[in-house]
Amino acid sequence: MTQSIWRMPRWFHQMGSPKWFYDFGGILQPWFAVAALVLLTWGAVWGLAFAPADYQQGNSFRIMYVHVPAAILSQSIFLGMAVAGAIGLIWKMKVAFMVARSCIAIGATFTALALLTGAIWGKPTWGAYWVWDARLTSTLVLFFLYAGVMALNQAISERQTAGKATAILAIVGTINIPIIKYSVEWWNTLHQSSSFTLTEKPSMPADMYLPLLLTVLGSYCLFALVVLIRTRAQILQTQSGASWLMQHRDITGA
């Protein structure tokens, strides 16, 4: 019984094979690039030029179309990094550690973007770039967690050990994610509650939330693209003597 719970489907173990991940990632990479470009451009143009202005915030609300995706992705990527790290620890998959490592820089970038665009949005809305508010402070902590994970990953030269240490820090750091998510409910805060959730109908008209949906999806595609590129680069670096790679068409050009 216990065994059947832990038996994973075939594709799960295939993902752990550097060759399989390299080839499958190579097929997906251009699709994610096109999807990210199309969705982000479509969402941004719609949000900037065609969506109606907010009745309270005026045009500054258009910052939402870059701020909300950045904030969502900053948390999703941290969770993704922790899950990849946990898979690496439990099933001893090197590729999972590589995926976790690939998440660090792009996750830190989305967190920095959430903080910067939030600060810029705060000025016309609250009259201040920064307030020591629960949502803002917990997001700043998330940025420091990414910085810690990055420093730890780069401080250890042996990749397997670096992968394990990074995974543990990422798993421990996930405690901050529910704190960010529920900060607007647990504490008195200037920050507004979620713009949209998966379970409820958005409170905005379609002309306002559809561009947001596009930029969120586009950001996920861009994240997937960067993770694929970085993981495939790491596979090239670590598998240089492997026979499958020496005969691969990317290397031989045939």
Added chain:
Amino acid sequence: MYFESLDALWNMAGHGPYVWSCYGLFVALLGINVWHARSQQLKALKQAKAFVRRNP
């Protein structure tokens, strides 16, 4: 378009500097990320090819 002119789109009734700087940061920082990742990938590919040439 929601705005009456390109000038109005640029100014956004005084909110233009806030809005456009956010979009500029978004494009610039994510663009740097994709460019850096891609250049690392191309570098790794070059190194792998050089390895194969040295060890035929």
